[in-house]
Amino acid sequence: xxxxxxxxxSALAFAHHNVVMGSTLRAxxxxxxxxxxRLGAIGDVLRVLPAVRKLRRSIYDVRIGWxxxxxxYPIVAGNPNVxxxxxxxxxxLDGSPRRALREIRRVLGEIRREDYDVVxxxxxxxKSGILSRLSGVPQRxxxxxxxxxxxxxxxxxxxVRLADTWENRVLRFLHLLAxxxxxxxxxxxxxxxxxxxxxxxxxxxxxxxxxxxxxxxxPGTSAPRRRERWPETKWIELLRRLGREGIRSVVFxxxxxxxxxxxxxxxxxxxxxxxxxxxxxEMMAMIGCFSTYIGCDTAAMHMAWLQGVPTxxxxxxxxPRTAAPLPPVPCYVLRAEDYLLRGQPPRRQPPELVTAVPxxxxxxxxxxxxxxxxxxxxxxxxxxx
Numbered sequence: 001x002x003x004x005x006x007x008x009x010s011a012l013a014f015a016h017h018n019v020v021m022g023s024t025l026r027a028x029x030x031x032x033x034x035x036x037x038r039l040g041a042i043g044d045v046l047r048v049l050p051a052v053r054k055l056r057r058s059i060y061d062v063r064i065g066w067x068x069x070x071x072x073y074p075i076v077a078g079n080p081n082v083x084x085x086x087x088x089x090x091x092x093l094d095g096s097p098r099r100a101l102r103e104i105r106r107v108l109g110e111i112r113r114e115d116y117d118v119v120x121x122x123x124x125x126x127k128s129g130i131l132s133r134l135s136g137v138p139q140r141x142x143x144x145x146x147x148x149x150x151x152x153x154x155x156x157x158x159x160v161r162l163a164d165t166w167e168n169r170v171l172r173f174l175h176l177l178a179x180x181x182x183x184x185x186x187x188x189x190x191x192x193x194x195x196x197x198x199x200x201x202x203x204x205x206x207x208x209x210x211x212x213x214x215x216x217x218x219p220g221t222s223a224p225r226r227r228e229r230w231p232e233t234k235w236i237e238l239l240r241r242l243g244r245e246g247i248r249s250v251v252f253x254x255x256x257x258x259x260x261x262x263x264x265x266x267x268x269x270x271x272x273x274x275x276x277x278x279x280x281x282e283m284m285a286m287i288g289c290f291s292t293y294i295g296c297d298t299a300a301m302h303m304a305w306l307q308g309v310p311t312x313x314x315x316x317x318x319x320p321r322t323a324a325p326l327p328p329v330p331c332y333v334l335r336a337e338d339y340l341l342r343g344q345p346p347r348r349q350p351p352e353l354v355t356a357v358p359x360x361x362x363x364x365x366x367x368x369x370x371x372x373x374x375x376x377x378x379x380x381x382x383x384x385x
Contacts, residue, residue: 028181029139029158031117032059036066037132038122039088042280042299045072046193046306047169048122049079051177053192055120056081058182065114067107067131069093074280079194086110104131111135118180121156122173124148129155141179147172166319168326188328193306195285203285210273213248214370216287216304217272218295219264220257227351228316229296230334230362232260236267237359242366243271250275250290252283252300291373294334294366296354297323305329310369312362314354317346330372332365 034055038048045068055064067086068076076082092103112135119132121142129152132140142148142156146165153159158179162172174184219235221228239249249268252275253261265274278286284303287293293304294312305311305325312332315323325331336356341349 029118029141029179031139031180032061033063033114033116033118034059034065035111035114035116035119035135035137036064036082036122037119037128039067039128039131040069040072040090040123042072042075043297043302044122044169045075046299046302048173049076049081049192049194049306050170050186050190051120051122051173052079052081053190054174054177054182054184054187055180056192057190058177059180063114065111065116067111075284076194077281078196079192081192081194084114104134107131108134111137119156120176121152122176124152126150126152128152132156141176143176164321166322168321168324170326186326188326191306195281195288199281199285200288203282203289206276206286207289210250211248212289213250213273214291214373215242215247215249215366216290216293216295216300216309217249217251217264218253218293218298218300219251219261220253221296221298223256225296225316228314228354230314230354230357232264234357234359234362235264238362238366239264239268239272241359241363243269247271247366247370249273252287252295254298254300292366292369294362294369301325305331310372312365312369314357316351316354317349319346330369332369334362334365 036052038045052064055062063083064081065084065086066076066082067088069088069090071090073085073087086107088107089103093100116135116137117139119135119137119140121128121132121140124143132142133155139158140156141158141160142152144159144161145153147162160176160178162175171186174186177184217239219229242249248271250273251261251265262274265272287300287303288307288309290309293301293309295301296314297316301311301313308329310330311325312334313324315333315335320333320335324333334357336353339350339352339356
């Protein structure tokens with residue numbers, strides 16, 4: 001433990017040195033053994049996949065490792081673009097200081113044995129910065145001071161400055177490949193998204209068994225973003241209206257929203273059902289079966305659009321370009337612009353940006369997206385034929 005504490009102190013001392021000395025990139029970074037740091041936040045882990053796929057395609061004989069927390073690991077497990085995962089036990093990190101240090105030492109041991117040439121710190125926070133520095137990797141790519149948080153830039157020695165802080169995270173993450181001399185453009189036909197074929201098969205069978213309803217609704221958000229949820233009464237009114245039009249729906253949920261979503265599904269009438277409890281890979285596979293997604297800016301929304309599902313997203317405090325799916329996926333942004341406080345940062349925007357969206361507009365969004373979804377289905381059938 002004393003050795004680990006000494007390393008931790010050394011990393012903080014390095015941070016002070018780095019902010020004084022700075023760094024200048026003179027030539028493309030070289031290396032074929034790359035470590036990706038994106039530890040958590042399921043939606044952001046998914047949005048790193050296009051960048052990881054670019055790494056795989058762009059560097060000959062590359063070996064890619066990924067440090068990720070245990071809660072997010074299931075959504076990338078088995079991804080063929082990654083050679084080795086360094087899975088961090090989040091429960092250990094949240095435990096006693098001794099247990100947390102023991103877990104950090106274990107993960108660092110794994111990382112150092114791989115002898116990586118380059119770290120790409122997609123996480124951009126204090127904990128990933130410290131992990132980057134303690135990894136012993138000589139070339140550590142991260143975001144600039146203006147584009148990282150919690151002093152993360154202090155621990156990396158090659159910095160990428162973003163032109164647009166609120167750019168979509170997929171594009172933001174791709175920019176981190178620039179020091180490697182890799183084209184950072186987004187390729188929507190090759191996102192790196194992966195699901196086990198057996199999980200896909202089971203999901204498809206489930207979808208048929210429930211009558212192939214076209215609409216997935218996701219009313220929940222994480223607890224810190226509860227103020228950005230569309231009101232429960234409006235969800236019920238929307239799903240009832242869809243049912244009266246013969247449009248069936250399934251309400252998906254996470255552990256924090258189980259009671260809320262169960263009530264919405266029950267109150268919305270017989271055309272609406274509640275999804276079963278699922279693992280993350282099962283949820284991803286099931287979501288990919290639907291014709292339309294409507295819900296908040298959550299991991300489930302990214303699971304949908306990365307599989308080409310037309311998406312309606314309630315856009316809260318973040319600018320729409322940050323949260324909305326990227327083309328060519330059909331998208332409808334649901335946002336009450338009349339409540340926008342122009343010139344104010346996202347943290348000062350009112351919840352009415354979401355809560356004031358009328359049911360009629362949400363219904364119109366679903367109709368438009370279903371039309372786009374039918375076109376997507378016919379194009380898929382033509383390709384399969």
